Amino acid sequence: MSCNTTDNQLQVSVFETSESGNKLTDISVFDFAEKDSIPTVILNPNKKFQKITGFGGAFTESSAYLLNRLSKKNRDEILKAYFSREGANYSLTRTHMNSCDFSLSQYSYSPVENDVNLEHFTIKEDMDDLIPMIKDAMATSEDGFKLFASPWTAAPWMKDNNDWVGGKLLPKYYDTWALFFSKYTKSYEDLGIPIWGFTVENEPHGNGNNWESMHYSPEEMTDFVQNYLGPKLEADGYGDKVILGYDQNRAGIKEWVDVMYATEESSKYYDGTAIHWYESTYEVFPEDLQYAHKKAPNKYLIETEGCIDSQVPVWKDDAWYYKKEATDWGWDWAPEDQKYLHPKYSPFDRYARDIIGCLNNWVDGWVDWNMVLDKQGGPNWFKNWCVAPIIVDPDKDEVYYTPLYYVMTHFSKYIRPNAEVIGVENLNKDLQITAAKNPDGSLAVVVFNEGETSQNFNLKLNQKSKNIQISARALQTIIIQTKTE
Structure with missing residues (x-):
């Protein structure tokens, strides 16, 4: 299930496994106030590394x-x-x-x-x-x-x-x-x-x-x-x-x-x-x-x-x-x-x-x-x-x-053979993150929060972004559907 979007919001699907009990659970609602200051995570698909x-x-x-x-x-x-x-x-x-x-x-x-x-x-x-x-x-x-x-x-x-x-x-x-x-x-x-x-x-x-x-x-x-x-x-x-x-x-x-x-x-x-x-x-x-x-x-x-x-x-x-x-x-x-x-x-x-x-x-x-x-x-x-x-x-x-x-x-499940690892600028130092672009054009972003408190971040791709929350002691895979080049 995808999160609701506006013109400047990324369309994402978020799957989380956490100490609190999530097991690849589809998360579509995040609990934080808009006034919160949120570190940015910037994806750069043009910066390519190894092929999976x-x-x-x-x-x-x-x-x-x-x-x-x-x-x-x-x-x-x-x-x-x-x-x-x-x-x-x-x-x-x-x-x-x-x-x-x-x-x-x-x-x-x-x-x-x-x-x-x-x-x-x-x-x-x-x-x-x-x-x-x-x-x-x-x-x-x-x-x-x-x-x-x-x-x-x-x-x-x-x-x-x-x-x-x-x-x-x-x-x-x-x-x-x-x-x-x-x-x-x-x-x-x-x-x-x-x-x-x-x-x-x-x-x-x-x-x-x-x-x-x-x-x-x-x-x-x-x-x-x-x-x-x-x-x-x-x-x-x-x-x-x-x-x-x-x-x-x-x-x-x-x-x-x-x-x-x-x-x-x-x-x-x-x-x-x-x-x-x-x-x-x-x-x-x-x-x-x-x-x-x-x-x-x-x-x-x-x-x-x-x-x-x-x-x-x-x-x-x-x-x-x-x-x-x-x-x-x-x-x-x-x-x-x-x-x-x-x-x-x-x-x-x-x-x-x-x-x-x-x-x-x-x-x-x-x-x-x-x-x-x-x-x-x-x-x-x-x-x-x-x-x-x-x-x-x-x-x-x-x-x-x-x-x-x-x-x-x-x-x-989400990073498939021949996907390419892409650039990530991670401004939330409490999170460990990697990302890859799949052969079908989708982006898979994997985020790990080892800490004891939930973390918020703004995931940005080009001119669009999405505010996301990851639970304490949790791993997330975020899927972004994009058109194949």
């Missing part, structure tokens, strides 16, 4: 397994909540190759040792849960979505420590590991699931020797991509697949992009850089993001994983998600000189401020981690409990849409 790739989450074996334990009604409802136009309409998604911590067990698609030609390659582990979830999501989505895949590790027999955890890929298996990506692509695409691209390795620094991992230095990954993975995908007819390097915390990105994009040859097969958010519960690292963009301004810069980690979900208590009660891995494990980066935090705030901060610093895609977890924050074979936007109790067939689901929807 998409927003979404990850298909994991854990999420898919849980969906299969629910009633058909609830399973379908969750898929619609994520992938329909009425729901979040996810446009960019991730999945894992081989097992990860959010699998039911450890497995590889190359189970036979010394199978250098991968004659025994099989994706049978994905057939019961993961592939049905992806295919049903595809059937639910009217607009479609991109899917990229990430390995946590090669099979132990390909590694120098012969273990699932840690170690490096043996150089003698570089050809085999490149073939692995090609065979994976063919296996999935033969089932009607297009693969948009890959990250080369999830968290190449490792994860503290806990669950599946495989280590690369920037030089080792670039050698693999430049001389093995890129040429192999090209030779096998998959040269159009996107290859994203790095895939770990943003604060370490400079040393990686310096190597990845050092020369024309080193950067040839890299299509972009992947990042995670686990370096801090509040810091976006804008300087690092700006640095990465300047190194490769025409390549992707995508947040490929973020979640409320090291935390058992709180069940059906929206208030918890707005309080500074959550702790992350760094609360317990970060070195003393980095503890300041990991204070207690509000999960709702962390998602909202991070996505806005990323969009305002050249990031073009933002992908959440698990779409669905249970009340324990699993299943996870390592007991690495985390929170997902949707939590389920399969034993009682109950579903809980946490406030994090609505945060994701504020972006994914």
Whole structure:
């Protein structure tokens, strides 16, 4: 429902999620006096930044397994909540190759040792849960979505420590590991699931020797991509697949992009850089993001994983998600000189401020981690409990849409692929704001009020404006319909 307009007023639709109980609620009446002094927020569609790739989450074996334990009604409802136009309409998604911590067990698609030609390659582990979830999501989505895949590790027999955890890929298996990506692509695409691209390795620094991992230095990954993975995908007819390097915390990105994009040859097969958010519960690292963009301004810069980690979900208590009660891995494990980066935090705030901060610093895609977890924050074979936007109790067939689901929807539903981030002059310093112009010409403005009091602002576009109020502890998406140029 649009607000009433006069000739000099913007026609806007305002959707708000707030601590007070709004959940993408359509707001059309604002409670403030005209005499109030109102800071201005000026939109400048002529000032254009990055083009959006998409927003979404990850298909994991854990999420898919849980969906299969629910009633058909609830399973379908969750898929619609994520992938329909009425729901979040996810446009960019991730999945894992081989097992990860959010699998039911450890497995590889190359189970036979010394199978250098991968004659025994099989994706049978994905057939019961993961592939049905992806295919049903595809059937639910009217607009479609991109899917990229990430390995946590090669099979132990390909590694120098012969273990699932840690170690490096043996150089003698570089050809085999490149073939692995090609065979994976063919296996999935033969089932009607297009693969948009890959990250080369999830968290190449490792994860503290806990669950599946495989280590690369920037030089080792670039050698693999430049001389093995890129040429192999090209030779096998998959040269159009996107290859994203790095895939770990943003604060370490400079040393990686310096190597990845050092020369024309080193950067040839890299299509972009992947990042995670686990370096801090509040810091976006804008300087690092700006640095990465300047190194490769025409390549992707995508947040490929973020979640409320090291935390058992709180069940059906929206208030918890707005309080500074959550702790992350760094609360317990970060070195003393980095503890300041990991204070207690509000999960709702962390998602909202991070996505806005990323969009305002050249990031073009933002992908959440698990779409669905249970009340324990699993299943996870390592007991690495985390929170997902949707939590389920399969034993009682109950579903809980946490406030994090609505945060994701504020972006994914309203900022569509190929939208362009535009200029915003924000004179209300209590608000965090980003804006984008969609391919259909509409403008989506996302406003976050982290404070304890409501805020008023005058939203201005060209000669028209609209006075808007945002509740305390709230996120708004404001849609302005304009004619396509």
